[in-house]
Amino acid sequence: MTIQTYNPVTPSMRSLIQIDKSDLWKGEPYRPLVEGQKRTGGRNNLGRTTVNHRGGGHKQRYRIIDFTRNNELSATVQRLEYDPNRTAFLALLADTNNKYSYIIAPHNLFPGDTVVASGSGKNTVDIRTGNALPLGEIPIGTMVHNIEMKPGKGGQIVRSAGTYAQLIKKDDNGYCMLRLPSGEHRLFSGFCKATIGIVSNLDNKNRSLGKAGRTRWMGIKPTVRGVAMNPVDHPHGGGEGRTSGGRPSVTPWGWPTKGQPTRSVRKQNKFIVQTIKKRKQRA
Helix, strand or coil: CCEEECCCCCHHHHCCEEECCCCCCCCCCCHHHEEECCCCCCECCCCCECCCCECCCCCCEEECECCCCCCCCCEEEEEEECCCCCCCCEEEEEECCCCEEEEECECCCCCCCEECECCCCCCCCCCCCCCEEEHHHCCCCCEEECEECCCCCCEEECCCCCCCEEEEEECCCCEEEEECCCCCEEEEECCCEEEECCECCHHHHHCECCCHHHHHHCCECCCCCHHHCCCCCCCCCCCCCCCCCCCCCECCCCCECCCCCCCCCCCCCCCEEECCCCCCCCC
16 A cells, blocks of 8 residues: 545645555445444443533444454455454454354455454464464564453554564463564563564554544544643643643643653553653654
C-alpha cells in the first residue's frame, strides 16, 4: 500500500493524504461475519457522558474478527478488506472445511497465501507471516502482533496499523519478554499466543485528513480547552476575560496532566520489567 496525494482543487484537498486502497476488496464484506453496532456517543447506560468529544459520525457495521486463532486447520487468504472500525486491514480466511473467518492482516500477506495456527503444540508451524503460535515456540528476535495477555483470552494488544512487538528474551520459568511499541519491556506467559509479522497498513502514520469534517465523519468532535469552559465544567474554567487557568494543568477531574506519571507507586505490575521510556525533550 502507498499513500495518495491530490491536487489542491479545493482547500480541503491541499493537505489531504490518503491510503491507496486499490489492492483491497471493492465489494461488500462477508455477510455472516458482519453485525450491526449501536453508537453510544460517549454515554453510559445512564445516559451520562463518560467519554468527552464523541458523537455523530457515519454508521459502521462491525466485522467479527478471530482474535483467538484456535482453529488449527490450514487456511487460505481469500482477500484483503478495509475495516472502518480500525486502522489495520482485514484478511478473509477459508480453512479446509470451507469455514470463513476474519483476522487482522499482517504486512506482506496476500490473497492465495496459506496460514495456520498452533495452540496445543502438537502440530509444527513454520515461523511465517500470518501464522499464530504460542510465544514459547517463537524464536527470539521475531516480530509479532495480536498478542494475548492471558492464555486463551484472545489477542488484546499490538493490533493497530504498522505496530509490532519483538521477542527479546525467554526464561526458565516459562515466561517470555517482549519489547512493546511503547518501549515497555513486559513478561508474558509462554502459552500466550501471538501472530507472526507486522500489522498491515504501515503508511497509516503518514495519513492527513485534510479537514475537520473528516474527523467528524469518524465520530470525533472538537476538543474544547478547559480554560474556555465554565468553572462547573473544568478546574481551569471561569475567570474574567482570558486566563491561563490559574494552576498547573489538570484533567477535568483534577488529576495532573501533560507528562505527569499516573501509575500508582503502590500498585506496580510485576510483569512490567522496564517502563515506557521518556521521549527526549526538545531544547
